[in-house]
Amino acid sequence: MPKKLPDTQHNMLHQLIAQENGDGLDITPQKNFSIYRNNARLLLRDFLKDTFPVTAKLVGDAFFETAARDFMQAFPPQSGDMNGYGADFPAFLQRMPGLQPHPYVPDMARLEWAAHDAYLSPVKPALTATALSAAAADPMALKLYIQPHVFLLRSGWDIAGLWQTITEAGENNLPEITLQPVESFTAVYRDGPQIGLWSLTEGGYTFIEYLQSAPDFPTAASAAMAAEPDFALDLFLGTLVQQKFLTK
Amino acid sequence: MQKLTPEKLKHAKTGIGLRSGHMADILATQPDVGFLEAHSENYFRIGGVPFENLMCARADYAISLHGVGLSLGSADGVREDHVQKLKILVDLVDPVMVSEHISWSGIGDAALPDLLPLPLTEEALDITCRNITHVQDTLGRIIFVENPSCYISFPDTGMTEPEFITRIIQRTGCKLLLDINNIEVSAHNLGYDPLAYINALPTGIVGEMHLAGYQINTVGGEDVYIDAHNNPVYDNVWHLYDAALARFGNTPTLLEWDADLPALDVLLAEAAKADTHRMTHKKDPSHAQKTA
Numbered sequence: 271m272p273k274k275l276p277d278t279q280h281n282m283l284h285q286l287i288a289q290e291n292g293d294g295l296d297i298t299p300q301k302n303f304s305i306y307r308n309n310a311r312l313l314l315r316d317f318l319k320d321t322f323p324v325t326a327k328l329v330g331d332a333f334f335e336t337a338a339r340d341f342m343q344a345f346p347p348q349s350g351d352m353n354g355y356g357a358d359f360p361a362f363l364q365r366m367p368g369l370q371p372h373p374y375v376p377d378m379a380r381l382e383w384a385a386h387d388a389y390l391s392p393v394k395p396a397l398t399a400t401a402l403s404a405a406a407a408d409p410m411a412l413k414l415y416i417q418p419h420v421f422l423l424r425s426g427w428d429i430a431g432l433w434q435t436i437t438e439a440g441e442n443n444l445p446e447i448t449l450q451p452v453e454s455f456t457a458v459y460r461d462g463p464q465i466g467l468w469s470l471t472e473g474g475y476t477f478i479e480y481l482q483s484a485p486d487f488p489t490a491a492s493a494a495m496a497a498e499p500d501f502a503l504d505l506f507l508g509t510l511v512q513q514k515f516l517t518k
Numbered sequence: 519m520q521k522l523t524p525e526k527l528k529h530a531k532t533g534i535g536l537r538s539g540h541m542a543d544i545l546a547t548q549p550d551v552g553f554l555e556a557h558s559e560n561y562f563r564i565g566g567v568p569f570e571n572l573m574c575a576r577a578d579y580a581i582s583l584h585g586v587g588l589s590l591g592s593a594d595g596v597r598e599d600h601v602q603k604l605k606i607l608v609d610l611v612d613p614v615m616v617s618e619h620i621s622w623s624g625i626g627d628a629a630l631p632d633l634l635p636l637p638l639t640e641e642a643l644d645i646t647c648r649n650i651t652h653v654q655d656t657l658g659r660i661i662f663v664e665n666p667s668c669y670i671s672f673p674d675t676g677m678t679e680p681e682f683i684t685r686i687i688q689r690t691g692c693k694l695l696l697d698i699n700n701i702e703v704s705a706h707n708l709g710y711d712p713l714a715y716i717n718a719l720p721t722g723i724v725g726e727m728h729l730a731g732y733q734i735n736t737v738g739g740e741d742v743y744i745d746a747h748n749n750p751v752y753d754n755v756w757h758l759y760d761a762a763l764a765r766f767g768n769t770p771t772l773l774e775w776d777a778d779l780p781a782l783d784v785l786l787a788e789a790a791k792a793d794t795h796r797m798t799h800k801k802d803p804s805h806a807q808k809t810a
Contacts, residue, residue, distance in 0.1 A: 275641050276593040278672075279625040279634075286630060301738040302669040302707065310630045317631065346628040349597050350587015351559050392565020418565075463567045 286310045287346045289339065314342045314355070321356045321386050324436050325363070325379045327444055328372060337366060353390060356383060374427040374449055381429050384421035384458035385465045391419035393460065396514035402507070412487035415517045422479055423456045430456040430467040459515065468513065473501025478515070522580040522614045524693075524725050527552060527770035532792040533582065535772065539779040541571050549786050553580040553614060555772050559587045562603045564610065572611065582615040582726075582772065583608060589629065590649045590663065591622035591636040601656050608657055615726060615770075617662035617695045618653070620646060620683065637672035638682045650690045662693045662725050667700035667745035671708050679704070680718035693725030696766070698759045699751070699774075703732050703743040716762050724766040729759060729792055730774040747776035750788055756795065763799040771796065 278295070285292055285303075289311060292303030315338035319326045326334045341362050347355045360379035369375050394417055406412055423429060427449050439445045455475035457468040470478070476497040480490035494501050510516050522530065530552030536544065544554070554575055561569045561583075575581065585604065588596055608616055621633035636642045654660055665683055687694055696719070705712035731749025735742050751759075751773070763769065773789040 275637070275639070275645060276625065278637065279593050279622060282634065283625055283628055283630065286632075287628060296673050297670040298672075299670065299738075302742060305669045305735070305737060305742065305744065306632060306634065309632050313631050347624075347630065348627050349600055349629050350585075350589055350623050350631070351562055351600055351603060352587065352631055353559070353563055390563035390566035390568070460567065463570075 287343055289343070311339055311342065314338060314347070317352060318356055318359060322359065322379050322382045324433055325375060325382055327436060328375050328378060328447075329369070333368065337363060340366070356386070359383070374425070374429060374432065377423065377425040377427055377429045378432065380425075381423050381433055381456065381458060381467075384423055387421055388419045388458050388460040388465055389463075391417075391460065393417060393419055393514075394517040397511060397516035397518055399508070399511050401518070402511055402516065410488055413485040414481050414487050414490070415485050416478055416481050417459070417515055417517050419460045420478065420482075420515055421458045422475060422482070423454075423458060424475060425454050425456070426451050428452050428454050430454060430469050433467065457515070459513075471498055471501065473498030473503075474506050477501075477503070477506065478510075522553070524615055524770060527580065527614060527726075528768050530580070530770070532789040532796070533580075533770070533772040534785055534789050535774050535776060536572070536575060536581075537776060537779060538568065540782050540785070541575075543782040545571065545574055547782070548578055549782065551579070551786070551789060552770065553582055553772075555582040555584050555774075558583045558585040558604055558607060558616075561607055561611075564606065576611060580614040581611055582617065583611060583613040585616070585618040586633065587623060587629070587631065588618045588653065589623040590618055590620060590653070591634075591642060591646050592625050592649065593622075593645055594625055596649045596653060597624075601653055604653075605657055608659070615662055616657060616659065617664060617726065619664045619666060620686065621666045633666060635666055635668045635670060635672070637675070638677040638679060639672075639675050640677075643677075643682060643685055647686055647689045650686065650692055654690065654692065660692050662695040663687075664695040664697050664728065665700050665704075667697070667703040669707050669742060669744075678718060680715055684720055684723065687723045694719070694723045695726045695728060696724045696762060696769075697728040697730070698762055699728065699730040699732055699747075699755050700745060702752070702755050702758055703745045706741075706743045712758055713761055716758065716765055719765075721766055724762070724769055727759070727762060727766075727769050727771045728774055729755065729771060729788075730776075731755075747774045748778040750784075751791070756791070759792070759795055760799065763796065768796055768800055 282295055286307055289307055318338045341359055345358050360376045360383055363379050364376040435445055455470040455472055457470055459466050473494040477490050477494035480493045491503055533553035533555055534551050536554040536556045556572055561572050588600055619633050623629050623632055623634055701712045701715050729751050730747045731751050733744040733746035733748055735744050771792050773792055775785050
């Protein structure tokens with residue numbers, strides 16, 4: 271017996287993603303293919319809108335609808351585990367024509383993806399000040415581990431401030447936006463079930479960034495001081511402990 | 519709490535879906551329901567906020583894990599990473615039931631968050647059975663598989679959906695999660711008798727039932743029932759439920775409401791209606807047959 275199911279499934283999935291009409295599929299009634307086709311588009315649009323609500327508000331419904339459809343066609347979900355769907359959306363927005371008047375939008379999407387990731391990440395036991403003091407007796411051998419729910423965003427705009435403004439304005443209000451370019455460094459993290467944003471200096475950002483790639487304190491400290499010669503490392507370490515950003 | 523089994527769930531109240539919009543209310547008010555059903559994939563990120571909430575709920579309720587993305591009907595097999603994530607979750611939650619759908623959602627390197635229908639062919643039967651067996655072997659337990667809701671059908675092969683499902687269950691040893699709303703939706707859309715569907719299924723294979731409300735859309739000038747889970751259960755579905763109780767006996771039941779979520783009280787009232795139907799059936803098993 272010929273194997274037909276793979277061909278049927280490839281054809282049907284292709285047509286759903288491409289938003290076609292189901293032509294050539296041996297189905298009845300043909301007109302009802304549109305239900306699956308519309309479901310695909312609307313479910314993925316709503317999924318993205320839930321993950322990127324502020325981005326959606328910034329670009330407006332019509333633009334977001336187009337962006338979500340084009341994204342689905344360029345980067346369809348790869349599995350039934352949808353937790354990773356949308357990771358490429360910020361970079362996709364960056365390449366979309368029509369966003370020139372709002373050049374900060376892709377960075378807002380990056381911030382929202384970081385918030386999504388933080389929300390789904392675990393909180394490990396925090397390193398206490400006492401434990402840090404004991405471990406810091408030999409600073410050259412000190413290893414520091416950043417919590418897995420901490421994510422960094424570097425932008426040419428005050429994205430954290432914009433996020434705050436739009437979120438506080440409520441669901442149906444979009445305040446007038448006049449953003450001036452300014453370099454910003456933000457840590458996105460979760461505090462219980464809430465998402466927190468912490469505006470960092472370049473030294474603090476660099477310190478965390480280095481620790482995320484390798485837990486080696488001396489290397490991270492040198493990199494932070496190089497990025498920001500006046501960086502107050504001792505003070506920053508105390509704040510990291512206070513914020514429970516460090517883990518064992 | 520005492521460990522529940524699907525058999526003991528028969529004597530518990532009707533369960534409700536544990537959806538994010540009701541999570542805080544459920545954890546705070548701890549309503550008197552038989553069990554909670556969680557969509558497995560929403561909790562795959564171990565340690566995240568949804569997972570923490572699920573583990574809180576688990577302290578007070580039996581949990582049923584209901585998957586929507588495993589794609590048991592995929593011709594190229596279920597994705598191994600998905601099965602492994604499910605296994606990790608199952609091992610941590612120790613759910614009273616694990617269920618999925620007789621449908622497919624992806625092939626190759628693409629997928630959609632939808633439950634797409636399968637042709638009722640020997641080839642699709644073999645593939646689905648092979649996938650179910652692999653999942654059951656990996657999890658080390660049987661799963662419950664749900665009859666689909668369909669808006670289209672493939673060319674008639676002479677095999678009916680009840681026959682397709684029965685053969686899956688006979689070959690894999692899994693149980694049927696009989697979704698009463700899906701029967702009504704598919705029967706309306708594809709033009710068959712929903713009662714005949716129920717009567718064509720053998721007794722002894724149904725391990726759980728689902729109830730939900732559909733939505734009516736107009737497509738090409740005709741009403742199409744959409745399995746939207748966004749309404750109260752319709753009367754015709756309650757009648758079918760009575761018929762199913764009469765045929766299969768008192769069965770653990772779940773009230774699904776996934777979109778346009780009402781206040782938790784409204785959902786609980788719907789679940790209580792299902793309890794009333796089950797009680798009526800228990801007292802007078804012939805009642806359900808009479809009303810159907």
